[in-house]
Amino acid sequence: xxxKRTFTMIKPDAIGNxxxxxxxDHIIKAGFKVVALKYTRLTVEDAGKFxxxxxxxxxxxxxxxxxxxGPIVAAILExxxxxxxxxxxxxxTDPTKADEGTIRKLYAKSIAANAVHGSDSDxxxxxxxxxxxxxxxxxx
Ligand code: CMP
Numbered sequence: 785x786x787x788k789r790t791f792t793m794i795k796p797d798a799i800g801n802x803x804x805x806x807x808x809d810h811i812i813k814a815g816f817k818v819v820a821l822k823y824t825r826l827t828v829e830d831a832g833k834f835x836x837x838x839x840x841x842x843x844x845x846x847x848x849x850x851x852x853x854g855p856i857v858a859a860i861l862e863x864x865x866x867x868x869x870x871x872x873x874x875x876x877t878d879p880t881k882a883d884e885g886t887i888r889k890l891y892a893k894s895i896a897a898n899a900v901h902g903s904d905s906d907x908x909x910x911x912x913x914x915x916x917x918x919x920x921x922x923x924x
Contacts, residue, residue, distance in 0.1 A: 787906035789819070790866040791913045792874075796854030797897035804857060807900065810887055811861065814873045820860040820913070820922045828852045834915055837908075843896065850896055858916040867909055870902045 794807050812818065826834065831851040838844050863869050875886025879898055882889040892899035903909035913922070 786865040786868065787909065788862050788864060788866050789906075789913065790861050790863075790870045790909045791901075791903045791916075792859050792861060792870065793851075793901040794857040794859075795851065795897065795899055795901065796856060797893060798891050798899040799855050799857065801891070803891045803899065807887055807891060808857070808859075810890075811859075811873070814869075816861040816863045816866070816870065816873075818859055819862050819924070820858075820917045822858045822916055822921070823855060824858060824916075825855045826852045834912070846896055860913045860917060860922060867903055867906055871904070874900050874902050 792811070794804055798804065798807055808818070828848060831848040835844065835847055835851070838847060841847075861870060873887060875882025875888040877888075877898060878895045879888040879892035882892070887900050888898050903912050
């Protein structure tokens, strides 16, 4: 059964370009409930650990440097079938391939600086949420 939670980060490009508020608003208007929220900055070590599943990919170094280059917003979101619903809301990883009206189509510039992260499975949503939030920081 599909889970009701997913995890997202608003990435440094979107924060730097002044889209933090618009993206949070877009997420809420798309029917997601924010159950945990944090404005923070990843160290190179943090970003390396978070994206460890991509360690063998050619873009790993670029991704880690980029994700530690400025502040991010981390959040846990709730909705029925949350992982799939959120991936539809954000659009394709490459913003040039994202559908009209999606967050990446509206706010992203490139595949690396693609405005937001969204978990790709229920299992990873749990792991990624726990990376940023203690149990007491998640509001049921
Ligand atoms: P995200 O959803 O955060 O998950 C992994 C990230 O790796 C992805 O979004 C992209 O920002 C990044 N990524 C994927 N493919 C490439 C690529 N070819 N070049 C640079 N970054 C990439």
